[in-house]
Each structure stands twice: as structure tokens, then as C-alpha cells.
Amino acid sequence: MELHLILIFMICAALVAVEMPDLISSVIALSSVGLGLCLAFLLLKAPNLAVTQLVVEILLVIVLIRATINRDLPLVKDGRWLFNTISTFLFIICFLAFAYFGLKELPVFGQPLMRVSSDYIANSYKDTGVANLVTAITMNFRSLDALAEMAVLFTAIIGVLAITRKAGRVNEK
Amino acid sequence: MKNNTSGMTLIVKTITRLTVGLILIYGIYIILGSNMKTGGAFAGGIIVALSFIHLMLAFGKDAVIKKIDENKGLIFASIAALVFLFLAAMGSRLIPFAEVALAIVVGTGIFVVFLALIALIGERSK
Numbered sequence: 001m002e003l004h005l006i007l008i009f010m011i012c013a014a015l016v017a018v019e020m021p022d023l024i025s026s027v028i029a030l031s032s033v034g035l036g037l038c039l040a041f042l043l044l045k046a047p048n049l050a051v052t053q054l055v056v057e058i059l060l061v062i063v064l065i066r067a068t069i070n071r072d073l074p075l076v077k078d079g080r081w082l083f084n085t086i087s088t089f090l091f092i093i094c095f096l097a098f099a100y101f102g103l104k105e106l107p108v109f110g111q112p113l114m115r116v117s118s119d120y121i122a123n124s125y126k127d128t129g130v131a132n133l134v135t136a137i138t139m140n141f142r143s144l145d146a147l148a149e150m151a152v153l154f155t156a157i158i159g160v161l162a163i164t165r166k167a168g169r170v171n172e173k
Numbered sequence: 174m175k176n177n178t179s180g181m182t183l184i185v186k187t188i189t190r191l192t193v194g195l196i197l198i199y200g201i202y203i204i205l206g207s208n209m210k211t212g213g214a215f216a217g218g219i220i221v222a223l224s225f226i227h228l229m230l231a232f233g234k235d236a237v238i239k240k241i242d243e244n245k246g247l248i249f250a251s252i253a254a255l256v257f258l259f260l261a262a263m264g265s266r267l268i269p270f271a272e273v274a275l276a277i278v279v280g281t282g283i284f285v286v287f288l289a290l291i292a293l294i295g296e297r298s299k
Contacts, residue, residue, distance in 0.1 A: 157282040
């Protein structure tokens with residue numbers, strides 16, 4: 001029940017964020033979507049994810065406010081609204097159809113399949129010596145995943161620095 | 174950290190001086206405690222980066238760039254990434270060290286990207 005209330009709140013806040021003409025109000029509405037997501041993670045008993053989500057949301061709000069304040073972005077309000085509306089509805093219908101077939105295959109909410117995870121829960125402390133189950137799984141059982149994740153993050157950082165570096169922008173003039 | 178003209182007002186600067194150390198210590202606590210209780214390398218690294226961003230928003234860019242600039246942060250992140258790769262090759266039982274290495278990569282990386290974005294915006298607005 002609380003989860004449904006939070007989901008409805010998130011949808012309303014996302015609609016406000018899309019429709020608001022003022023950029024700062026839009027950013028604040030978007031951050032309330034993230035807060036709702038954090039509360040949903042807490043309700044579903046995933047505190048690790050909730051902490052990470054909250055922290056990333058704070059960083060996102062700071063970056064967005066610092067990047068969008070005092071700047072007018074070119075917004076296209078008119079023209080092509082017929083094409084936009086039709087394509088949006090087509091994508092929504094497509095998404096809902098695939099979600100209908102996909103959700104039928106999933107296990108029921110609240111009754112997960114415990115094929116691999118029961119083994120993790122039983123043996124993780126003995127195998128890894130780490131009390132936090134999430135850390136044990138992400139850094140030991142799925143450490144290759146963590147390694148690839150770090151590689152992706154590092155490549156993204158290098159890419160941003162390569163695009164925004166000063167020498168490249170001086171040579172353009 | 175003198176009260177020069179760059180950055181925000183005196184009230185913000187005073188409160189920042191009180192809170193920034195607490196945020197930094199909380200981030201380190203999240204990183205080091207992540208194998209015992211709730212937390213993680215990713216969240217802790219971003220909290221450490223947020224403390225530096227907090228300092229930078231309050232005191233202006235120059236106060237922070239004296240401590241860590243883009244090249245230094247990139248070298249730091251690269252060394253931590255290599256340490257993480259080495260620990261991954263070593264095998265298990267070294268999870269806390271791997272967490273610290275991952276947190277350093279995340280924290281310095283996010284901070285360096287923020288510095289680059291701020292520099293880009295500052296140059297555009299001129």
C-alpha cells in the first residue's frame with residue numbers, strides 16, 4: 001500500500017518536472033522523484049541501494065542546478081506536435097505490450113526464486129569473511145562485474161576529461 | 174581558507190567550515206564500514222567527493238584547486254584503479270582494500286568530472 005502511494009507520488013512529481021516552465025522548479029521536482037525512489041528502496045528493505053540512490057540524487061541536483069541556473073536553453077514549444085504525440089503513443093503501446101508478455105514470465109512480487117541466492121545467504125560469511133551480504137556478493141561472488149563496472153566508470157571519466165580539456169578547445173578557434 | 178570575495182557569503186562559509194569535516198568523516202566511515210554494515214564503496218566515494226564539492230561551492234574554485242586539481246585527481250584515480258585490478262588478480266579475502274580502492278576511483282573521478290563541468294560552464298558564460 002505504501003509502495004503504491006510512493007509510486008503515484010513519483011509519477012505526479014515526474015509529470016510536474018516535465019510540465020514546469022521554470023528550470024529550477026523542474027530540477028527540484030525531479031529530485032523529489034529520486035527521493036521517492038529512495039523511500040521505495042527503503043520500504044523494499046534494500047538499505048544499501050537507498051544510501052547510494054540518495055547520495056547520487058544529491059550529486060545530480062547539485063550538478064543540474066549549477067549547470068542550468070542563469071542559462072536559457074533553447075526549447076522547441078511548437079511545430080511537429082502531431083508527429084511527437086503519435087510517436088509517443090506508439091512507443092507507450094509498444095512498451096506496455098512487451099511489458100505484459102514479460103511480466104507474465106516473472107515470479108510473483110514478494111516470492112522470489114531462491115535458486116542461487118539461497119546458496120549465497122547460507123555460505124557467504126563462511127566463504128568471504130564479510131558480514132554485509134551485499135558487499136560479499138558484489139565484491140566476491142560477482143567481482144568481475146565490479147571490475148567491469150569500474151572500467152566503465154573510469155572510461156567515462158577519461159572521456160569527459162578528453163572532451164572538455166582546455167587544449168582541445170583552444171585549437172578550435 | 175580566508176574570507177576573500179570569491180564564493181558565497183560569510184554565513185555559508187562559516188557553516189561550511191563546521192560541516193565539511195563531518196561530511197568527510199562520514200564518507201570515510203561509510204567506506205570502511207561497508208563490509209560490516211550498510212554502506213558501500215560507491216556511496217562512500219561520492220560522499221567524500223561531495224564534501225570537496227561543498228567546499229568548492231562555498232569558497233570558490235581556487236580554494237579547492239590548491240588541494241587537488243584535475244591532473245592530480247586523475248593520477249590518483251588511475252593509481253587506485255590499478256590497485257583494484259591488482260587486488261582482483263590476487264583473489265578473495267581482500268575485500269576491504271578493494272572497497273577502499275574502488276571508493277578512491279569513484280570519489281576522485283566524480284570530483285574531477287565536476288571540476289571539468291564547472292570550468293566549461295564558467296568559460297561559456299564569459
